[in-house]
Structure formats: structure tokens, C-alpha cells
Amino acid sequence: MADPKILLEMKDIKKTFGPVVALHDVNLQIVEGEIHALCGENGAGKSTLMNVLSGVYPFGSYSGDIVYNGELCQFAGIKDSEKRGIVIIHQELALIPFLSIGENLFLGNERGVKARIDWDKTYADAAKFMKQVGLDENPHTLVKDIGVGKQQLVEIAKALAKSVRLLILDEPTASLNERDSKNLLDLLLSLKKEGVTSIIISHKLEEIAYVADRITVIRDGASIQTMDKKETPFSQPLIIKAMVGRELTNRFPKRENQTIGEVEFAVKNWTVYHPLYEGRKVCDNVNINVRRGEIVGISGLMGAGRTELAMSIFGKSYGANISGELYRHGKALKLNTIKEAIDNGIAYVTEDRKGNGLVLGDAISRNATLARMDKVSSRRFKVIDHDQEVKVADSYRQQFSTKCASVRQNVGNLSGGNQQKVLLGKWLFADPEVLILDEPTRGIDVGAKYDIYVIINQLVADGKCVIMISSEMPELLGMCDRIYVMNEGKIVAEMPVQEASQEKIMAAILQSDKK
Amino acid sequence: MAETNTGGGIWEVLKKNTMLIALVLVMAFFHFYLIYGQGNPRGFINPATITNLISQNAYVIVLATGMLLCILTGGNIDLSVGSIVALVGALAGVFMTNWGIHPALAVLMCLVAGLLIGAFHGFWIAYMKIPPFIVTLAGMMLWRGLALVVLNGNTIALSRENYSGYWTGFLSYGKGHIGTQRVDELTLIVGAILTLILVVTQIRDHLHKSRSGYAAESGFLFGFKLLLYIVVMLGVTWLLACNKGIPVILIVIAVIVAGYHYFTARTVPGRYLYAIGGNEKAARMSGVNTNRMMFFAYANMGFLSGVAALMCVARLNSASPSAGTGYELDAIASCFIGGASAYGGTGTVAGAVIGAIFMGVLNQGMSLAGVDANWQQAVKGSVLLIAVVFDVISQKRKQSA
Numbered sequence: 001m002a003d004p005k006i007l008l009e010m011k012d013i014k015k016t017f018g019p020v021v022a023l024h025d026v027n028l029q030i031v032e033g034e035i036h037a038l039c040g041e042n043g044a045g046k047s048t049l050m051n052v053l054s055g056v057y058p059f060g061s062y063s064g065d066i067v068y069n070g071e072l073c074q075f076a077g078i079k080d081s082e083k084r085g086i087v088i089i090h091q092e093l094a095l096i097p098f099l100s101i102g103e104n105l106f107l108g109n110e111r112g113v114k115a116r117i118d119w120d121k122t123y124a125d126a127a128k129f130m131k132q133v134g135l136d137e138n139p140h141t142l143v144k145d146i147g148v149g150k151q152q153l154v155e156i157a158k159a160l161a162k163s164v165r166l167l168i169l170d171e172p173t174a175s176l177n178e179r180d181s182k183n184l185l186d187l188l189l190s191l192k193k194e195g196v197t198s199i200i201i202s203h204k205l206e207e208i209a210y211v212a213d214r215i216t217v218i219r220d221g222a223s224i225q226t227m228d229k230k231e232t233p234f235s236q237p238l239i240i241k242a243m244v245g246r247e248l249t250n251r252f253p254k255r256e257n258q259t260i261g262e263v264e265f266a267v268k269n270w271t272v273y274h275p276l277y278e279g280r281k282v283c284d285n286v287n288i289n290v291r292r293g294e295i296v297g298i299s300g301l302m303g304a305g306r307t308e309l310a311m312s313i314f315g316k317s318y319g320a321n322i323s324g325e326l327y328r329h330g331k332a333l334k335l336n337t338i339k340e341a342i343d344n345g346i347a348y349v350t351e352d353r354k355g356n357g358l359v360l361g362d363a364i365s366r367n368a369t370l371a372r373m374d375k376v377s378s379r380r381f382k383v384i385d386h387d388q389e390v391k392v393a394d395s396y397r398q399q400f401s402t403k404c405a406s407v408r409q410n411v412g413n414l415s416g417g418n419q420q421k422v423l424l425g426k427w428l429f430a431d432p433e434v435l436i437l438d439e440p441t442r443g444i445d446v447g448a449k450y451d452i453y454v455i456i457n458q459l460v461a462d463g464k465c466v467i468m469i470s471s472e473m474p475e476l477l478g479m480c481d482r483i484y485v486m487n488e489g490k491i492v493a494e495m496p497v498q499e500a501s502q503e504k505i506m507a508a509i510l511q512s513d514k515k
Numbered sequence: 516m517a518e519t520n521t522g523g524g525i526w527e528v529l530k531k532n533t534m535l536i537a538l539v540l541v542m543a544f545f546h547f548y549l550i551y552g553q554g555n556p557r558g559f560i561n562p563a564t565i566t567n568l569i570s571q572n573a574y575v576i577v578l579a580t581g582m583l584l585c586i587l588t589g590g591n592i593d594l595s596v597g598s599i600v601a602l603v604g605a606l607a608g609v610f611m612t613n614w615g616i617h618p619a620l621a622v623l624m625c626l627v628a629g630l631l632i633g634a635f636h637g638f639w640i641a642y643m644k645i646p647p648f649i650v651t652l653a654g655m656m657l658w659r660g661l662a663l664v665v666l667n668g669n670t671i672a673l674s675r676e677n678y679s680g681y682w683t684g685f686l687s688y689g690k691g692h693i694g695t696q697r698v699d700e701l702t703l704i705v706g707a708i709l710t711l712i713l714v715v716t717q718i719r720d721h722l723h724k725s726r727s728g729y730a731a732e733s734g735f736l737f738g739f740k741l742l743l744y745i746v747v748m749l750g751v752t753w754l755l756a757c758n759k760g761i762p763v764i765l766i767v768i769a770v771i772v773a774g775y776h777y778f779t780a781r782t783v784p785g786r787y788l789y790a791i792g793g794n795e796k797a798a799r800m801s802g803v804n805t806n807r808m809m810f811f812a813y814a815n816m817g818f819l820s821g822v823a824a825l826m827c828v829a830r831l832n833s834a835s836p837s838a839g840t841g842y843e844l845d846a847i848a849s850c851f852i853g854g855a856s857a858y859g860g861t862g863t864v865a866g867a868v869i870g871a872i873f874m875g876v877l878n879q880g881m882s883l884a885g886v887d888a889n890w891q892q893a894v895k896g897s898v899l900l901i902a903v904v905f906d907v908i909s910q911k912r913k914q915s916a
Contacts, residue, residue, distance in 0.1 A: 032589070032903060339802040356800045359793035361860050370790055371801040373783040382783035387727065427802075 001228045005198050007032040008053075008166060013064035015045075015052055018415075020443070022048045023062070023221045030199065035192055037212035038201045039243055041473070044219040044311065046201045047091075054088040055081040068166075068428070085165030091174060093274045097144035101135075102126035104143050105158050129157040133187055149180030154493070156187065159432050163310045165395075167191070167198045173207060174303060185211045203301055205510065207235040217242040244473060244502035252478035253450065260481065261292030263330075264465045265434045268323035272305075272312040272489075282308040282319060284489040290434065290465040295456065297480035297497075299505050300467045306469045307351060310436045314348035315341035328434070339502040342371060347432035349423055351439035351469070353416075356364060357423045360412035364404060364422050365393035368412050371430045396425030400455060417448025424455060435459065441475060474500045487512045528736060530909070534869050534902070538876065545880035552884075559880055560759035564644035565751070570683065570830065571873035573764045574600070574823040578846035579853070580775045581819035584812045586781070586850050587788045591647040595636065596823075598844055600839030601628050601662035604822035608671035608834025611678060616680040632658065633817015642810035648758040650812075657770070663836045663913060670835040673828065682767075684830035689758025697761045701806045706752025713744055716827070717855060763852045764826065770773030771822070775865040788812065790860025848895070849874060852902045873898075 008030040015023040024115035053077030112118030135153040173181040266289035274280040312316035315338035324334040350356040393407035485493040493508035545559035610621040688701035779785040790798040853870030855862025
């Protein structure tokens with residue numbers, strides 16, 4: 001075989017978001033006509049890298065070189081990269097539900113002229129591209145009326161309509177069932193025969209092994225290793241090791257020798273259905289418990305149902321047809337509203353602090369008390385004692401060393417780490433006995449992470465129970481006493497931290513996928 | 516020494532009260548323009564004009580107060596306000612004139628009617644999740660139509676004089692004179708007592724704050740504020756005393772405004788309104804019953820529309836199916852001029868009231884200055900836009916600073 005032509009080379013890519021380094025030192029080579037897989041943990045930097053490539057983050061916002069088709073490229077936006085035949089399909093599909101397949105296919109790339117769209121040509125061409133991707137639908141059908149698998153095909157057809165040379169797919173099978181996934185992967189193989197090069201981001205290692213020619217593993221914002229199918233056959237342990245292998249030293253504060261008490265909070269036979277799609281189980285017969293003074297971790301991939309589990313427990317704030325029992329101290333609890341959950345000593349610290357957690361346009365002090373206004377107001381007329389409120393917020397500011405000018409500052413102006421501290425303070429002020437922390441350190445820098453870990457350790461030292469959901473396995477391994485592994489709505493493994501390892505957790509997830 | 520900066524400098528204070536300052540400037544402008552430009556020796560700031568200003572704009576102030584609560588929940592507006600004013604006014608006319616019901620009972624029945632209409636809106640908005648714009652647009656047509664049905668398309672003149680008398684009357688004793696100027700001593704006494712109460716509570720609050728180590732304004736700033744309060748309070752008292760005394764309608768407004776100010780600034784449900792407007796999901800996840808608060812905001816708007824209807828009927832001494840046309844827009848404009856955010860979560864009752872008075876001053880000032888009525892509308896529109904643009908720009912500057 002002749003020398004393979006390098007279609008794309010990314011050299012020493014660096015990208016930071018404020019003080020957070022997302023990518024450093026990433027090198028990637030894509031050979032013309034191959035399917036190249038990117039692997040890595042959540043947050044390793046895969047999606048960021050692809051956004052740099054496609055111009056979502058324009059030239060100048062990163063450093064390093066992108067050489068495409070032998071030329072140095074400086075994309076100012078996604079339009080530039082698309083002109084060169086680089087098309088990215090994001091995890092959340094960018095289709096407009098109330099437009100037809102044909103209209104979506106040529107959105108931003110309309111047939112005819114600006115002043116007059118040629119609808120006959122639109123639908124004729126749409127049918128052609130749909131046939132190419134094996135989509136058997138009427139091009140006039142509205143996108144909302146076809147399934148997710150078919151929508152994914154529409155996205156690919158849309159890319160073909162832009163005469164794609166390099167197709168990037170970000171977790172394309174995350175929301176597909178097995179048959180649709182297989183179809184999609186086969187489509188990629190057949191496109192490869194027609195000369196389309198693909199980059200696929202996926203955490204489903206079996207799929208990667210099936211479809212990819214080469215794999216590049218990214219970890220902590222750096223490219224670690226590139227494997228070639230021709231040299232070494234892909235094996236899962238090999239990939240996993242490259243994905244998770246990192247050292248754990250001193251990233252977590254030591255916990256004083258704590259005493260773990262009796263079971264304080266238990267969830268039994270908990271089943272939750274999706275609020276929109278009838279019959280789709282989000283949590284399936286989940287049984288978990290947590291003891292006094294214990295940190296219990298819930299590990300799993302994105303979409304495993306961990307947040308949904310937590311929110312459904314927290315006063316049924318998510319889901320439909322929730323069934324199962326909750327026990328606190330052996331007594332059954334009925335929590336139908338969030339207020340009841342709070343009154344019964346449960347707190348849920350959301351993963352989405354900007355969306356679900358804080359009122360960004362409001363002062364720190366006003367956020368701090370929102371979950372328990374009754375503690376700073378008179379009982380009968382519910383008059384707020386503003387001075388007391390400021391005092392409360394200020395005590396948490398000092399305790400957590402939150403960096404802010406004063407507690408009257410708007411929360412929106414704080415850094416992510418400090419916002420997280422305000423959010424934690426808000427929920428500690430609610431006096432919970434059981435805290436569910438959902439991704440408590442997402443998107444915050446290392447120093448603030450350490451501060452948060454110290455706070456969590458203090459909580460359990462005071463005899464509270466903590467359930468910690470995290471996608472960062474090292475964090476769970478460093479902080480928890482016990483870890484549950486969740487996948488596709490089910491608890492698939494439970495292990496004391498002494499027996500746990502990242503390989504074991506990954507293996508538990510992959511094994512349950514196979515079944 | 517936790518915080519010393521929260522009092523802010525004098526510029527902070529001026530910036531916070533931009534609209535109030537603009538209001539004073541506009542009043543001063545009209546005053547001197549009328550005296551020197553038009554040779555009207557009484558100017559704008561005189562007893563009769565100020566009394567008129569209050570009684571003519573009472574309804575806007577009441578409606579703006581209610582509208583603010585709706586806007587706080589997330590920039591939601593109530594378009595049906597003017598039509599509710601017409602319908603409740605029509606009911607008042609029918610109750611008192613056609614059925615001969617005692618005014619006190621009729622007032623009560625009208626307030627209940629307003630509340631029920633508001634609750635009707637609130638039900639669809641809060642519990643059935645129909646967008647407020649649509650529900651109240653429907654209400655705007657529905658209640659206007661029912662007002663026409665109730666009145667058969669005619670205007671009813673009120674037969675019972677004493678009803679209007681209650682609202683448009685004045686509280687006075689009316690025997691005093693200072694020089695040749697007739698001055699009502701009751702007004703002076705009430706004004707002095709209220710001023711005293713205000714000053715005492717302010718000082719007590721200030722002392723309490725600084726003694727307990729909470730953040731308080733600097734002494735100079737506090738003294739300045741206090742002086743300003745005293746001048747304004749006594750000034751208005753003097754103007755009213757020189758006219759006919761304290762208008763009853765002013766007392767009603769003062770009670771409503773003070774009550775709602777306290778509600779939004781100091782109570783837990785008031786705080787929840789701000790939280791919902793700031794981030795509804797976060798409020799819900801904090802255990803706030805967001806549906807109940809939405810219901811309350813719209814039910815309350817209906818109630819206050821009923822109050823405004825009773826005021827309008829009293830002022831015109833008649834009930835007309837075309838009453839209240841365009842009132843919703845006056846109320847909405849007042850809130851936005853007064854600094855409420857179109858996305859919810861920020862704004863104050865005081866701001867909405869200032870916005871309402873601002874519009875009233877423009878109306879009255881331009882009328883006195885003889886500006887063409889057609890132009891008046893255009894000027895008001897421009898002022899609304901300028902006020903909001905100014906607000907947005909200063910917000911942006913604050914963020915980038």
C-alpha cells in the first residue's frame with residue numbers, strides 16, 4: 001500500500017477557559033479515509049478538541065496549529081471549516097423539530113437562490129441524500145415525528161449535503177438503541193468506502209473496536225497514546241488503562257479516623273419513568289443506602305440515570321410514576337414535594353448550579369437563605385430579618401473562605417468555585433442530615449476542589465450522610481467509603497472503596513452493557 | 516470591620532435613584548418653564564396641580580403596583596387590567612344605581628369580583644401553564660365584552676353622590692390662616708406626625724444597625740437622606756394644607772403602596788417573587804411553591820384592578836364600558852420606567868410608583884404647557900424607550916467594570 005496521506009494534523013493544541021486549562025499539548029493525526037476514534041473520560045477534553053477543530057472556538061482563542069489537507073488553517077467560525085468539508089455532528093442534535101426532513105437537510109445551505117428557495121430541488125435532492133444514508137422516510141415528514149436514530153441519519157445526510165470530507169461525530173450512539181447503533185456504525189463503514197474520513201468520539205469501547213482503524217486516547221487535556229488496529233488488536237483493558245491511568249497523590253484531604261454509624265437513609269426498589277417518553281425507565285429498581293458519617297459514591301457514565309435518581313428522591317422533582325420506598329432511620333418517608341424533602345432533612349446540591357442552583361442576578365446573602373427562609377423570618381407574618389440574613393451568609397463566607405467583595409455581591413459575578421461554595425452554604429443552612437451532592441466539583445479549579453473536599457469531610461465528621469455523584473472516578477475513589485456503579489438506570493455493582501479501582505468500575509459498566 | 520463599602524459613595528446613591536432625580540428635574544423644568552416661558556405665575560409646583568396630579572394618577576399607581584408583582588415573576592405582564600377596570604366599574608354602577616345597594620357593600624362586592632377575575636387568570640397561568648400573555652389577552656377581550664353586556668353599551672351616571680364624595684373628598688379641619696393664606700391645621704399636624712414617625716424609625720433602624728455591627732450607611736449620607744425625607748414630606752404637607760387638605764385618595768394610595776412595598780421588600784413570599792423571576796428552576800429546587808406564587812401574583816392583579824375601577828368610577832361619577840382603555844399599558848410602562856427588568860427578578864414598588872408619577876407629571880406638565888395632545892403620546896413613548904435603554908446600558912457598564 002502506498003504511503004497513507006495525512007488529511008489532518010493538530011499540533012500542540014492548547015486551550016484554556018479563564019484559569020481552567022482544558023487542553024494542553026494535544027497532538028492528533030488523521031489519515032485520509034480512516035475512521036479515527038477519540039477516547040477518554042468525561043471532561044478529558046475530547047469535545048473541546050473537536051470544537052477547536054471545527055471553529056466553534058475560533059482561531060486565536062487557542063494556541064497550536066491545525067494543518068488540514070496540507071494547509072495551515074485558521075478557522076474564524078463553523079462556516080469556515082464547513083467550507084473546507086469539515087462537518088461536526090454534536091451530541092445534542094441541531095435539528096429543528098417543526099421543520100421537515102428536507103428543510104432541515106438544507107438549513108443554512110438552501111437550494112435555489114437567497115430570494116427564492118427551490119422547493120422541488122430541495123426535496124428531490126433530500127431524497128437522494130436520504131437514500132445514501134439509508135433513511136426510508138418521506139422528506140416532507142417533520143423531524144419531530146421520526147425517532148432519534150433516524151434523526152441521527154438526517155444529521156449525517158445533512159453533512160453529506162455539505163460535501164463532507166471529514167465527518168466528526170460526538171457520542172453519536174449515546175441515545176440510540178442497539179439496532180440503530182449498529183446501523184449507524186455500518187453507515188460509517190460504507191461512507192468510508194466512498195472516501196469520507198470520520199472522527200468518532202465514543203465511550204462505548206466495543207463500538208470503537210468494531211468501527212475504528214486507529215484510536216487516540218485523551219486524558220486530562222493531553223493526548224496520551226495513539227493505537228493502530230494493524231499493529232495491535234484493540235483490547236478493552238488496554239484502552240481503559242490508557243484512559244484512566246493517572247496518579248493519585250494528595251489531591252484529596254485526609255479524613256480523620258471517622259466512625260461510620262448505622263444506616264440512616266435507604267432507598268428501596270426505586271423505579272422512575274421518564275416524564276415525557278412513556279414506558280422508558282430512567283431508574284430501574286434501585287436499592288441504595290447510606291450510613292451516618294459515610295460518603296457513598298455513585299459512579300456511572302453520562303446518562304446512566306444518577307441525577308434522575310437523586311432528583312426523584314428529592315421530593316419527586318424529576319420523573320413520572322415513581323415507585324419505591326424511602327427510609328430515614330428505619331422509618332418510611334413520603335416526600336411528595338421539595339419542601340417536604342427539605343423539612344425531612346434531605347438536601348440535593350444540583351450539578352447545574354447556574355440553571356437549577358442559584359439565582360445569579362441576586363446577592364450571595366439572598367441566595368444563601370432561599371431554601372430555608374423560615375430560619376431568618378418571623379413565624380407568623382413571615383417578615384425577613386435582613387440583618388440576620390447577611391450575618392448567616394457572612395458566616396458561611398468566612399467558614400468556606402469564599403472570595404467575594406461582600407455577601408451583597410451578585411452571585412453571577414463570582415467564579416465557578418466560589419459559586420459552588422455559595423450553593424453548598426445554601427444547602428448546609430437548610431440543616432440537612434442527608435446531602436446528595438451531584439457533581440460537586442464540576443468545572444472548578446483544583447484549589448477550589450480541595451476546599452470543597454474539606455467541607456465534605458467536615459460534614460461526615462459531624463455525623464451527616466453524604467451521597468456523592470461524580471463522573472470523575474478518581475474523585476470518588478479518593479473521597480468515598482463505598483461506591484455504587486450505575487448504568488442504564490440500574491445499580492450494577494457495589495464495592496467498598498478498598499476494593500474499588502477505575503478498571504473495576506469501567507468493567508462493571510461495560511459488562512452490564514453487554515447483557 | 517466586615518463590610519464598610521456597602522454604604523457606597525454619594526455617586527452610588529445618585530445612580531441608584533436616577534429616576535427619582537429625573538422626576539424632580541422634570542418637575543422643576545415644567546415649574547420654571549411655566550413661570551418664565553409662559554408667564555403662568557403659579558408654575559407647576561403649586562397646591563392645586565399637585566393635588567390634581569395625585570387624584571388623576573391614583574389608578575396608575577395602584578395598577579403599577581400590582582403589575583410589578585406580575586413582572587417580577589419573570590417579565591410576565593397582565594394585558595387584561597384595563598378591561599377588568601371597565602367590568603368591575605360597570606358592576607359598581609349596576610350595584611349602586613340600578614340595584615340600590617349600599618356603597619360600602621357594593622365596594623366589597625366589587626373587590627371580590629376583581630379578586631375572582633384575577634384568580635381565574637391565575638388558575639390558567641399557574642396550574643394549567645398557559646402563557647400569561649395569552650390568558651390575559653383573552654381576558655382583555657372577554658372582560659371588555661362582558662362590561663359592554665352588563666351596561667348594555669351605555670354609560671350609567673351614579674345617582675348616589677355620597678359614593679364619589681368618599682373618594683374624592685379631603686381630610687381637613689379648615690379654620691387656620693397664616694397671613695392671608697388659608698392653611699389647614701389638621702393637614703399640618705398629620706404631616707408633622709408622619710414626618711416624625713418616619714424620622715424616628717429611620718434613626719432607630721440606623722442605630723440598631725451600627726450598634727449590632729451590621730453594614731450601615733456613613734453618618735453623612737444618612738443625615739443627607741434624612742434631610743431629604745423631611746424636606747419632601749413637609750413640602751408636600753404644606754402644599755396640601757394650602758389647598759383643601761389631605762385627599763382621601765392619597766391616603767388609600769399611601770396605604771396600598773406602603774403595604775406592597777413592605778410585602779416585596781421584607782416578607783418571605785415577596786422574596787419568593789424575586790427568586791422566581793431570577794431563576795424559576797432554582798427557586799423550585801429550593802422548595803418554593805412557584806405555582807402558588809404565580810397564582811397569587813395574578814389574583815392580586817385582579818384585586819388591585821378592582822380597586823382602580825372603584826377609583827375611576829368615583830372620579831368620573833359614572834360607569835362606562837369604555838373605561839380603563841389602555842390602562843394596562845400605562846401600568847406596564849410605569850414599571851419599566853421605574854427600573855423593573857423585562858425578564859423579571861428586579862424592580863421595586865417604589866420604582867413603579869415613581870414611574871407612574873413620572874408619566875403623570877409628563878401628561879400634566881405638557882397639558883399645562885399647551886403641548887399638542889398628539890405629541891404628548893409620542894413624547895411618552897420616547898421617554899419609555901430612553902429610560903429602558905439607559906437602564907440596559909448602565910447595567911452593561913456595571914458588568915464590565
